[in-house]
Amino acid sequence: MSNAILESGAAMADGTPRRGVEQLSMQQALNLALDEVLAANPKALVFGEDCGRLGGVFRVTDGLQAKYGTGRVFDTPLAESGILGMSVGLAMAGFHSIPEVQFDGFAYPAINQIVCQIARMNYRSRGTMPMPITLRVPSFGGIRAPEHHGESLEALFAHVPGLKVVSPSNPHEAYHLLKYAAERPDPVVFMEPKSRYWQKGEVDFDSADPAGSPAGGSPAGAKVMRAGRHLTLVAWGAMVARCLQVAELAAEDGIDIEVLDLRWLKPIDEAALAASVRKTRRAVVVHEAPLTSGLGAEVAQLITQACFDTLKAPVERVTGFDVPYPSGDLEDEYIPNIDRILFGIQRVLEYKRG
Amino acid sequence: MDTLPSPFSGNDAGQLSGPRSEPLTAGQLRELFSLMVAVRHLDSSAIAWQRQGIIPGYAPELGQEAAQVGSGYAVDTTRDFVFPTYREMGVARAMGVDMVAYMSTHKATWHGGLYDPLQSRLAPIQAVVGGSVLHAVGWAHGQTLDQKDGVAMTYFGDGASSQGDIHEAMNFAAVMKAPVVFFVQNNGWAISVPTERQVAGGSVAARAAGYGMPALRIDGNDVVAVVEATRRAFAHARAGNGPVLIEAMTYRRGPHSTSDDPGRYRSLNEERDDAGEDPLERFRRRLLADGVADEAFFAEALAAAKAEEEHIRAGIQALGSRPGSEMFDLVFQETTLALQAQAANWREESEHV
Amino acid sequence: MAEITFPLPDLGEGLIEATVLEWLVSPGDQVERNQPLVEVETTKSAVELPSPQAGKVVRIHGGPGDKINVGEPLIVFEVPDNTAGIVGTVPKEEAPKRRVRLSAVLDED
Ligand SMILES: Cc1ncc(C[n+]2csc(CCOP(=O)(O)OP(=O)(O)O)c2C)c(N)n1
Numbered sequence: 001m002s003n004a005i006l007e008s009g010a011a012m013a014d015g016t017p018r019r020g021v022e023q024l025s026m027q028q029a030l031n032l033a034l035d036e037v038l039a040a041n042p043k044a045l046v047f048g049e050d051c052g053r054l055g056g057v058f059r060v061t062d063g064l065q066a067k068y069g070t071g072r073v074f075d076t077p078l079a080e081s082g083i084l085g086m087s088v089g090l091a092m093a094g095f096h097s098i099p100e101v102q103f104d105g106f107a108y109p110a111i112n113q114i115v116c117q118i119a120r121m122n123y124r125s126r127g128t129m130p131m132p133i134t135l136r137v138p139s140f141g142g143i144r145a146p147e148h149h150g151e152s153l154e155a156l157f158a159h160v161p162g163l164k165v166v167s168p169s170n171p172h173e174a175y176h177l178l179k180y181a182a183e184r185p186d187p188v189v190f191m192e193p194k195s196r197y198w199q200k201g202e203v204d205f206d207s208a209d210p211a212g213s214p215a216g217g218s219p220a221g222a223k224v225m226r227a228g229r230h231l232t233l234v235a236w237g238a239m240v241a242r243c244l245q246v247a248e249l250a251a252e253d254g255i256d257i258e259v260l261d262l263r264w265l266k267p268i269d270e271a272a273l274a275a276s277v278r279k280t281r282r283a284v285v286v287h288e289a290p291l292t293s294g295l296g297a298e299v300a301q302l303i304t305q306a307c308f309d310t311l312k313a314p315v316e317r318v319t320g321f322d323v324p325y326p327s328g329d330l331e332d333e334y335i336p337n338i339d340r341i342l343f344g345i346q347r348v349l350e351y352k353r354g
Numbered sequence: 355m356d357t358l359p360s361p362f363s364g365n366d367a368g369q370l371s372g373p374r375s376e377p378l379t380a381g382q383l384r385e386l387f388s389l390m391v392a393v394r395h396l397d398s399s400a401i402a403w404q405r406q407g408i409i410p411g412y413a414p415e416l417g418q419e420a421a422q423v424g425s426g427y428a429v430d431t432t433r434d435f436v437f438p439t440y441r442e443m444g445v446a447r448a449m450g451v452d453m454v455a456y457m458s459t460h461k462a463t464w465h466g467g468l469y470d471p472l473q474s475r476l477a478p479i480q481a482v483v484g485g486s487v488l489h490a491v492g493w494a495h496g497q498t499l500d501q502k503d504g505v506a507m508t509y510f511g512d513g514a515s516s517q518g519d520i521h522e523a524m525n526f527a528a529v530m531k532a533p534v535v536f537f538v539q540n541n542g543w544a545i546s547v548p549t550e551r552q553v554a555g556g557s558v559a560a561r562a563a564g565y566g567m568p569a570l571r572i573d574g575n576d577v578v579a580v581v582e583a584t585r586r587a588f589a590h591a592r593a594g595n596g597p598v599l600i601e602a603m604t605y606r607r608g609p610h611s612t613s614d615d616p617g618r619y620r621s622l623n624e625e626r627d628d629a630g631e632d633p634l635e636r637f638r639r640r641l642l643a644d645g646v647a648d649e650a651f652f653a654e655a656l657a658a659a660k661a662e663e664e665h666i667r668a669g670i671q672a673l674g675s676r677p678g679s680e681m682f683d684l685v686f687q688e689t690t691l692a693l694q695a696q697a698a699n700w701r702e703e704s705e706h707v
Numbered sequence: 708m709a710e711i712t713f714p715l716p717d718l719g720e721g722l723i724e725a726t727v728l729e730w731l732v733s734p735g736d737q738v739e740r741n742q743p744l745v746e747v748e749t750t751k752s753a754v755e756l757p758s759p760q761a762g763k764v765v766r767i768h769g770g771p772g773d774k775i776n777v778g779e780p781l782i783v784f785e786v787p788d789n790t791a792g793i794v795g796t797v798p799k800e801e802a803p804k805r806r807v808r809l810s811a812v813l814d815e816d
């Protein structure tokens with residue numbers, strides 16, 4: 001596998017972005033994006049626990065140390081607060097850090113540095129000390145892992161002023177969104193859906209979005225993954241693939257569903273939400289994170305604000321529960337499954353005013 | 355790796371007060387051996403279980419049997435309390451924890467394991483590196499406040515020693531003179547990162563001096579040395595002299611976990627050179643040389659270990675999933691209306707009730 | 708599934724071949740890293756070769772008495788195409804299953 005990744009990156013020796021279309025896994029797409037970022041920006045650094053020699057526990061940084069050296073791609077001691085705190089100083093010294101936190105739950109030990117420092121240094125320094133930091137976090141559940149390896153932290157991050165948050169749903173998105181995020185002058189939390197690292201998909205290197213898409217070819221906003229007339233399913237990360245499956249099943253019942261991949265969880269693309277739901281007049285938000293104070297509430301409010309007059313029903317939320325992410329045996333009980341999403345859709349379809 | 359031969363030659367070991375404990379009897383030595391064999395056999399079997407699809411993953415402790423069994427053996431489960439990481443199967447076994455309930459965590463049944471932590475005197479399995487070291491300080495300080503004589507022992511690795519929480523814990527414990535034994539298993543590796551690129555200066559025990567705490571750097575592959583050092587540390591802490599740090603020098607002979615491929619970061623030759631002598635084989639030869647045990651005893655110990663593993667495997671295979679309702683029931687002591695509503699919704703819309 | 712072939716390693720300076728004495732594993736076996744695979748004899752000594760990796764044995768090369776040159780295939784392992792991260796499993800892609808059907812009278816106004 002490591003060879004496969006290196007081979008697809010091989011043409012990149014001079015840092016020229018790839019052209020054309022390729023079938024890649026998300027791991028490979030992310031690896032390629034990092035490779036291009038490192039090649040293009042001599043100030044870009046990749047580091048974290050086991051990122052160097054091992055190439056990351058999910059092999060996303062595979063081969064990069066061999067190619068760019070231990071100065072630019074390196075293992076740190078085992079301390080997340082240290083990793084993120086060091087990124088602050090590196091940013092002050094003119095570097096663009098792309099640190100990795102090994103798993104979602106291990107961003108918690110770094111919360112102090114992320115929230116109190118990274119998120120507000122630009123503000124504190126009156127814009128003189130920007131924080132171009134791209135924090136990669138393998139995220140969400142679905143792999144039957146131990147505790148703290150299945151968390152959904154997007155609402156936590158999105159609530160912090162000064163952080164931007166994005167999550168890709170497939171290899172194509174992963175490639176373009178990571179490259180885009182790693183070029184931003186602000187801190188971006190990049191949430192990689194770990195249950196989708198291995199599935200292959202088409203990556204079109206030439207253009208982030210298919211021509212004519214509402215996002216207009218930019219990875220900056222939300223993206224319609226399937227057009228539909230009757231209801232909009234809003235999702236991100238691993239839930240996008242599940243919602244696309246649901247849309248196919250709904251079609252068997254004569255219901256035409258639009259799937260909107262939010263991609264950016266902060267800032268949220270309000271225009272894309274409004275455009276979609278104004279057309280479909282019904283919406284269901286799906287996320288793995290717990291219900292209470294989850295991002296679904298924010299999305300529902302934005303839709304309600306923009307589409308109150310045309311909405312046929314209140315926006316439904318199908319989410320994880322307000323419980324700690326469970327052990328593997330109970331994982332499928334927790335993550336929104338196809339039936340629970342269909343139930344949510346049915347509630348919206350049935351809704352009668354008055 | 356520079357392991358020190360005597361259990362008492364770590365820095366500041368002279369500060370360790372309290373009498374040397376009684377030497378281990380022949381019966382105790384045989385018991386230690388039987389425990390190590392049981393742990394070795396269960397550990398290697400657990401890897402096989404993973405390959406057979408019985409459990410989704412496992413973190414082997416191959417090579418750390420002496421450090422784990424020896425330290426766990428020194429615990430007095432009537433009054434002490436132990437805080438493990440995710441790799442302390444040998445400690446749990448030595449403390450007499452129900453091993454089906456312990457191994458259930460690796461079957462993905464319940465994150466912390468299904469054993470009763472209060473009864474077993476073993477805190478729930480901890481997946482956060484360095485996560486429970488401060489808890490040991492709190493538990494130990496509670497003993498001081500209650501004027502009890504229990505000692506907390508907390509385990510962590512060379513990798514974990516980099517975490518800020520560990521340093522806070524050492525300082526807290528030393529400032530408060532809390533009865534804590536910090537038991538570090540320096541097994542040479544934190545996943546793919548070797549100790550020399552993890553621990554500046556090369557020694558976790560050396561940290562203790564900065565916190566004014568005695569430390570023992572011991573040969574963690576010598577089970578007798580481990581028992582003696584741990585007992586001595588317990589006596590020191592129990593007598594009200596504050597915390598002790600033990601750095602047991604050992605080696606992670608296996609992969610970090612069942613899906614790790616150590617070939618990516620170390621060669622078989624390096625493994626052979628750095629691992630030193632197998633702690634089990636070494637103890638076996640010693641018992642034989644001292645006339646404490648014979649081949650018949652070793653064969654018996656292995657047979658018992660095999661029977662035990664079969665029993666545990668059967669228990670693990672028979673273990674069903676926990677009911678999904680536990681997801682909701684165990685969040686709080688006092689549940690909330692919102693949670694009850696979510697549980698009702700889950701029951702209605704879920705197939706498995 | 709992918710196959711990984713391991714060649715006979717250089718067992719000491721200048722050695723160019725070794726003779727298989729006895730295979731300790733057979734096709735179909737799951738072996739672990741460091742597990743003895745085969746006993747071979749060189750001009751210097753008989754040695755047990757440990758497995759450089761965990762995997763399922765697909766093929767072994769050479770029976771007892773056969774000579775194998777350094778660098779020639781010794782053993783072939785089968786390894787999954789996708790290896791899990793340090794913990795957890797690679798999720799299976801399953802065909803979507805449903806119980807719930809949708810019903811709605813959609814007024815297309
Ligand atoms: C806070 C935190 N960060 C990262 C991890 C992922 N992780 C699990 S074990 C491990 C290495 C730990 O090394 P060490 O402390 O030496 O213990 P060992 O695994 O050698 O027993 C890492 C990085 C984690 N579980 N918790």
Ligand SMILES: [Mg+2]
Pocket residue numbers: 511512513539540541542543544545
């Ligand atoms: Mg270690």
